[in-house]
Amino acid sequence: MKNEHCIKLENMMHSAPFIQLTGLRASITEREAVMTLPVQEKLFHAAGAMHGALYFLALDNATFFAVNSIVEDVYVLTVDFNISLTKPIKSGIVTAKGKVIDQIKSLYIAEATLYDSENEVAGKGTGKFVRSKIKLTPELGYKL
Amino acid sequence: MTNNNVTTKYFPLSNPEKVESWGMSHFCESPVYHPKSIDEIKEILKFANDSKTRIVFRGGGCSYGDASIINGGIVVDMQSYNKILNFDESTGIIHAESGTTIKQIWEFAIEKGFWPPVVSGTMHPTLGGALSMNIHGKNNFAVGPLGEHVVEFSFLTGSGETIICSKEKNKELFYSFISGLGMLGCFLEIKLKLKKIYSGKMLVTPIPTKNLKEMFDEFVKHLPSSDYLVGWVDAFATGASLGRGLIHKANNLKEGEDPDFKENIKLKNQILPSTFFGVIPKSWMWMFMYPFSNKLGMRLVNWAKYIVGTLPFTQKVYKQGHAEFAFLLDYVPGWKKIYKPGSMIQYQVFFPENSAYTGMKEIFEHCHKKGMPSFLAVFKRHRKDNFLISHAVDGYSMAMDFPVSPKTRQKVWDMAYELDEIVLKHKGRFYFAKDSVMRPKVAEGFLSKEVVQKIKDLKKKYDPNNILQSDLYSRVFGNK
Numbered sequence: 001m002k003n004e005h006c007i008k009l010e011n012m013m014h015s016a017p018f019i020q021l022t023g024l025r026a027s028i029t030e031r032e033a034v035m036t037l038p039v040q041e042k043l044f045h046a047a048g049a050m051h052g053a054l055y056f057l058a059l060d061n062a063t064f065f066a067v068n069s070i071v072e073d074v075y076v077l078t079v080d081f082n083i084s085l086t087k088p089i090k091s092g093i094v095t096a097k098g099k100v101i102d103q104i105k106s107l108y109i110a111e112a113t114l115y116d117s118e119n120e121v122a123g124k125g126t127g128k129f130v131r132s133k134i135k136l137t138p139e140l141g142y143k144l
Numbered sequence: 145m146t147n148n149n150v151t152t153k154y155f156p157l158s159n160p161e162k163v164e165s166w167g168m169s170h171f172c173e174s175p176v177y178h179p180k181s182i183d184e185i186k187e188i189l190k191f192a193n194d195s196k197t198r199i200v201f202r203g204g205g206c207s208y209g210d211a212s213i214i215n216g217g218i219v220v221d222m223q224s225y226n227k228i229l230n231f232d233e234s235t236g237i238i239h240a241e242s243g244t245t246i247k248q249i250w251e252f253a254i255e256k257g258f259w260p261p262v263v264s265g266t267m268h269p270t271l272g273g274a275l276s277m278n279i280h281g282k283n284n285f286a287v288g289p290l291g292e293h294v295v296e297f298s299f300l301t302g303s304g305e306t307i308i309c310s311k312e313k314n315k316e317l318f319y320s321f322i323s324g325l326g327m328l329g330c331f332l333e334i335k336l337k338l339k340k341i342y343s344g345k346m347l348v349t350p351i352p353t354k355n356l357k358e359m360f361d362e363f364v365k366h367l368p369s370s371d372y373l374v375g376w377v378d379a380f381a382t383g384a385s386l387g388r389g390l391i392h393k394a395n396n397l398k399e400g401e402d403p404d405f406k407e408n409i410k411l412k413n414q415i416l417p418s419t420f421f422g423v424i425p426k427s428w429m430w431m432f433m434y435p436f437s438n439k440l441g442m443r444l445v446n447w448a449k450y451i452v453g454t455l456p457f458t459q460k461v462y463k464q465g466h467a468e469f470a471f472l473l474d475y476v477p478g479w480k481k482i483y484k485p486g487s488m489i490q491y492q493v494f495f496p497e498n499s500a501y502t503g504m505k506e507i508f509e510h511c512h513k514k515g516m517p518s519f520l521a522v523f524k525r526h527r528k529d530n531f532l533i534s535h536a537v538d539g540y541s542m543a544m545d546f547p548v549s550p551k552t553r554q555k556v557w558d559m560a561y562e563l564d565e566i567v568l569k570h571k572g573r574f575y576f577a578k579d580s581v582m583r584p585k586v587a588e589g590f591l592s593k594e595v596v597q598k599i600k601d602l603k604k605k606y607d608p609n610n611i612l613q614s615d616l617y618s619r620v621f622g623n624k
Contacts, residue, residue, distance in 0.1 A: 010159065027160040027173060034173040036160045038195065091196030093157065095173065095216060117198050118623055119216035119615075 002029050005072050008142045009065055015141030022057060026065060033065040035096040039089055039117075049088035055114055056083055059125030062098025063110035067129045070100060075134040076108065081127040092117025106131055163219050167208040168480055168487030169548045169580060170615065172215040178224040182300075182332055188220055189304055189611075198613040198623075201330040203273020204245055206266055208490040209580035210615035211277070211325060217613055222272055222330065228252055229333065236338040237295055242272030242331035249338070250467065255411055258338040259466055261293040266473040272331035277577035278323040278531050281470070282372040282394070285525035289536065291322035292529065293337050301329035302607025320602055323531035325576055327599075327617050328606045343397035344408030345463040346371070352454045356387025356508070360501055363391065363525055363540070371395045372469070375523030378446040379508060379544060386508055389523065390453040394469050414467045416474060429476045437482035437547065442519045486549035488519075489580040491560055492535075493542055494526060494573040500540040503570035507542065507563055514559045516552075518544030532595065532602075535575035543578065557581055576616060587620045596621070 006028040013019055013026050022043065027034045035058045045051045060081055068076045098112030107128055114123035136142040157175040164171045179185045192199045198217030205212055213219065225243035232238075236258050238249060247267035249260050262281045269279065275297070278289045287293070296310040299321050309318040321328055351366070353359040359375050366373060370393045377389035402408060419425055436445050452458055473479075480487060495503040511517050522543045529536045546556050560581040567574070568589045574582060588596050599621065603610070613623055 023157060025157045025159045025175065027162070034160045036157050036173075036175055038157055038197070093175070093197055093217065095160070097173070115216055117196075117216045119618070 002027075004144065006030070006069055008136070008144060009068055011143060012136070012141040013061065013065060019061075022054065024057060024061060026061065028065045028069050030069050031066055031100045033062045033069065033098045035062045035065075035098075037094045037096070039091050039094060044090075049090050050094070052083075052085055054094075055085050055123045056081070056125070058094060058096035059083060059098070059112045059114055059123060060127060062096035062112035063125060063127040064098075064129060066098040066100050066110045066112075067108040071108075071131055073136060075132045075136060075140070076129045077132045079107075079128050079130050081125060083123065083125040085123045087116060087120060087122040089116050089122055094122065095119075157218070161219075163202070163213050164205070165209055165211075165213055165580075166206050166480075167489050167548075167580065168484070169489055169553075170210040170213055172213040172217075172219070172615065174214060174217060174219045176219045176221055178221050180224045182225075185220070185222075185225065185300060185330065185332070186304065188218075189300065189302070192218070192611045193302075193304065193609050196609060196611065198611050200612070200614045201272065201276075201326045203243065203270030203276070204266075204268040206264065206269045206273065207277060207577045207616075208488075209576075209578065210619065211576060211579070211617075212273070213615050214613055215615055220330075222270055226270070231256070233258075236340060237335050238338055239333065239335045240271060242275075242297075242334055243270045244334075245270050246274065249336075251411055251415075253338055254341075254344070254414055254466065255409055257341055257409065259341045260290075261287055261337065261339045262290040263470045264473075265471065267467070267471045268474070271334050271336065273326075275322045275331055275334065276324060276326040277575075278529075278534070279577060280524075280526065280536070282374040282524060284536070285367060285373065285527050286371065288527060288529050289531070290336075291319075291531055294318075294322065295335040295337055297321070297334040298332040299329050300332055302603075302609070302612045305606075306332065319530055320532040323533040324599075324602075325533065325617060326614065327612050327621075328602055329612070341396055341409075341466070342399040343402035343405055344410070344413060344465055345402065346394045346396055346466060346469055347461055348464045348469060349393040349395075349461045350453060350459050351391040351393065352389075352450070352459065353391060354388055355381075355385055356501065356505060359387055359389055359391065359523060360540070363523075366391070366393050367525060369393075369395075373525060376449070377521040377523055377542070378450045379511065379518040379521040380443040380446045381450070382512055386505065388450055389521075390450065392469075394464070408465070414465045416467055416471065426475070427477045430478045430481050433476070433479065433482045437519075439517075443517075446519075483547045486547065486551075486553060488545050488547050489556065489560075490578045491518075491544050491546060491563065491581070492575045492578040493544075493563070493567045494535055494537045494539060494575065495541070495567070495570050496537045496539040496572070498539075499570035499572070503566060503572055504540070504542050506566045506570075507544075510563060510566060511544075511559070514555075514562075516546060516556065516559055518546055520545040533576065533591065533599065535573050537573055541575075576620075579616065579620075582616075582620050584620055584622070
């Protein structure tokens with residue numbers, strides 16, 4: 001379910017300069033997050049497909065915000081991320097769907113799948129996240 | 145802002161939203177746009193073509209399955225493009241934007257003495273959506289699908305070309321764009337001929353039938369004298385009662401037959417009541433229905449409905465408002481929630497007259513054999529039409545609701561695949577507005593290889609970048 005915290009997280013993510021550069025957009029609900037990313041030629045690698053950094057961006061944000069949806073006071077941090085890229089992407093939009101799969105004390109584990117515009121799997125990622133000391137405040141863009 | 149060489153306000157994307165099918169058993173999480181004008185629609189289309197982004201045009205979202213959702217693309221919700229532009233009372237022709245809903249049209253027209261020629265069981269489809277699926281009503285046997293009542297429309301193809309079509313002008317495209325599943329482009333403005341009515345009420349005759357055979361016999365008997373005819377079937381009944389149910393026959397009053405015409409025709413007397421017994425908000429009703437949303441509960445509900453329908457005092461002819469008779473699916477708002485969390489699919493089959501009885505009997509028997517009788521089944525009479533993608537037959541249809549849960553989903557799909565074989569064996573057809581399960585070989589089986597090829601050829605011509613997609617189209621016709 002989308003609560004006020006999730007909406008503030010979305011606003012925080014969308015306010016980040018790097019996110020604005022890439023056009024990544026989020027929908028965050030409790031324990032889950034969906035990211036959509038337009039495929040842009042200016043972010044291609046030399047061989048003419050979307051750079052792997054963008055795969056990471058979408059997958060990391062999908063898992064990161066799935067976790068932060070259940071951490072309401074502080075920013076979480078990615079401490080480890082494994083990624084596999086399974087298909088090149090050249091056009092349309094990509095969608096990453098992430099969810100929290102486990103929590104061991106203060107360590108959160110989340111996984112995400114990246115789909116291309118034909119809804120075929122183009123990548124997967126699993127990340128580990130911990131609570132940081134950075135408070136979620138309006139200065140970070142965490143506001144309605 | 146720019147995306148490659150595209151300059152458009154549609155980049156960056158909007159936030160992804162969860163968009164559900166009518167049956168709530170399919171969804172996508174996609175950016176959603178709400179264009180209000182032709183220019184905005186064209187701009188989205190240009191953005192999609194330039195960036196090779198797949199889009200689906202969505203009307204009221206009233207297709208049961210995945211016809212108006214797209215995973216991996218953008219949803220273009222047409223409901224804000226919804227102005228009624230003109231109405232000519234001398235001809236009954238209404239001119240409206242394609243996002244105008246059936247609700248808007250009947251509420252606009254009824255006090256002027258007009259009613260849409262064809263309506264679905266819910267009033268929420270848009271004109272564009274209704275024509276993309278070429279919807280039919282309870283009068284299909286008499287007046288055909290909605291497309292037959294269209295005078296003219298303008299259509300924006302996937303490549304951005306605007307084409308005007310009527311039964312005389314661009315005739316072949318008229319019969320292809322209507323029924324084209326929104327995969328060749330989108331409707332812009334539509335001129336539709338409404339029908340004249342002389343009362344706000346119709347005469348409704350309830351007719352109970354003991355079994356499927358009697359249902360067919362009564363339909364044959366009453367067809368020539370009916371304006372509307374629909375049968376409800378207790379799909380839980382077996383043996384000698386298999387296919388038992390209730391028919392509702394409705395007839396418009398003729399000019400001068402309604403002394404209260406001026407009062408009955410008023411919108412306030414047509415709008416569906418918002419409460420039951422003047423007390424219970426109808427929006428709460430689904431919660432009372434929830435305990436019955438299982439096999440035992442639905443068996444009881446179906447049994448009780450049939451028994452009540454056979455009581456002599458319920459068999460009297462009565463008068464009912466047009467909206468009340470037409471829009472049964474709107475009677476209990478949110479009724480589909482009783483099927484949560486998996487929600488439901490509808491499986492509607494159309495059989496030619498000569499094989500309809502045998503085919504439907506086999507369908508019901510197979511559902512019983514699998515232990516999955518339909519929770520709600522509706523029987524109708526149809527006639528053939530000339531549209532490219534047509535579900536119509538000179539025969540009968542049965543629409544059956546099946547609940548879906550995460551546990552039973554695969555079982556329901558497997559049973560539907562088995563039912564497909566029965567339908568194809570009897571040369572039956574299917575309806576994409578209801579479909580959730582069709583496979584490519586089944587589409588080829590009922591439409592023919594030639595028609596499927598023609599659909600693909602038209603798509604290549606009018607949507608060369610293949611940007612118009614839906615999950616349904618990808619599933620049935622492929623997305624390459």
